[in-house]
Amino acid sequence: MLKFVVWIARKISEAADQEYYSPDAIRRELTDISMKVESGEISDEEYQKKETELLDRLSESANSEEAE
Secondary structure (H helix, E strand, C coil), X not given: CHHHHHHHHHHHHHHHHHHHCCHHHHHHHHHHHHXXXXXXXXXXXXXXXXXXXXXXXXXXXXXXXXXX
């Protein structure tokens, strides 16, 4: 039973990582924050911080794909 729980936890972690580093998901988030800054929902500073984080993730994703 414990092995099954560990297996499930690993599968969930793998799925979360795939979504986190998915170029499509990152692009959607970039679009989302662009709309939020334009509507005044977030500040320019918040936008810059989040954009940097997302672009770093996109770069990590691309580097990961090249290594495979």
